[in-house]
Amino acid sequence: AQSVSQHNHHVILSEAASLELGCNYSYGGTVNLFWYVQYPGQHLQLLLKYFSGDPLVKGIKGFEAEFIKSKFSFNLRKPSVQWSDTAEYFCAVNANDYKLSFGAGTTVTVRA
Amino acid sequence: GAGVSQSPSNKVTEKGKDVELRCDPISGHTALYWYRQSLGQGLEFLIYFQGNSAPDKSGLPSDRFSAERTGGSVSTLTIQRTQQEDSAVYLCASSFGHNYNEQFFGPGTRLTVL
Numbered sequence: 001a002q003s004v005s006q007h008n009h010h011v012i013l014s015e016a017a018s019l020e021l022g023c024n025y026s027y028g029g030t031v032n033l034f035w036y037v038q039y040p041g042q043h044l045q046l047l048l049k050y051f052s053g054d055p056l057v058k059g060i061k062g063f064e065a066e067f068i069k070s071k072f073s074f075n076l077r078k079p080s081v082q083w084s085d086t087a088e089y090f091c092a093v094n095a096n097d098y099k100l101s102f103g104a105g106t107t108v109t110v111r112a
Numbered sequence: 113g114a115g116v117s118q119s120p121s122n123k124v125t126e127k128g129k130d131v132e133l134r135c136d137p138i139s140g141h142t143a144l145y146w147y148r149q150s151l152g153q154g155l156e157f158l159i160y161f162q163g164n165s166a167p168d169k170s171g172l173p174s175d176r177f178s179a180e181r182t183g184g185s186v187s188t189l190t191i192q193r194t195q196q197e198d199s200a201v202y203l204c205a206s207s208f209g210h211n212y213n214e215q216f217f218g219p220g221t222r223l224t225v226l
Contacts, residue, residue, distance in 0.1 A: 044217040090154060098143060102154035
């Protein structure tokens, strides 16, 4: 079974700072990769996903992620965060089946 | 249209009692999933339904947990003889098919076992 590691438990930064959240997975085969976000009091929602093709994926709200197969990584980035980006971010993987394996999540707090 | 809905939003129960959690998936979605999110942990897969196929129950943590999906739509997750370690947020998701399709999550049911 695949496992997913998110390196940061809690990240605190100021508005306009750049954000990068690390995600590594352990599975040697083909994977589908996702970043989900949960804003305070809201449902989990999909930020972006990678299935195949261009390893640099752009998602909603200015987020992007890069799949580096050799490093088993799928890091999330945003060049300039806003206060409204305060949320919990989850990396998830499925290995061509239906089960999503999630990381433990990273809480991002953006200070105005 | 409406998203995935779950009820109740919060449930407080006493140890040893049975609880039922309900999920209404998005209309037309054939796949339904249950996950559990315990404090400080990521989401843990519990069970998966796809159409009329036999469900994948491989993630259920014990035989106290069961789930059914009636008519290919609404699903109920039942926990018998609840224990304190069952306290968690139980999330339901649905998708149109599986594999390459986005799973849409409901708001969850927060279960507290006293």
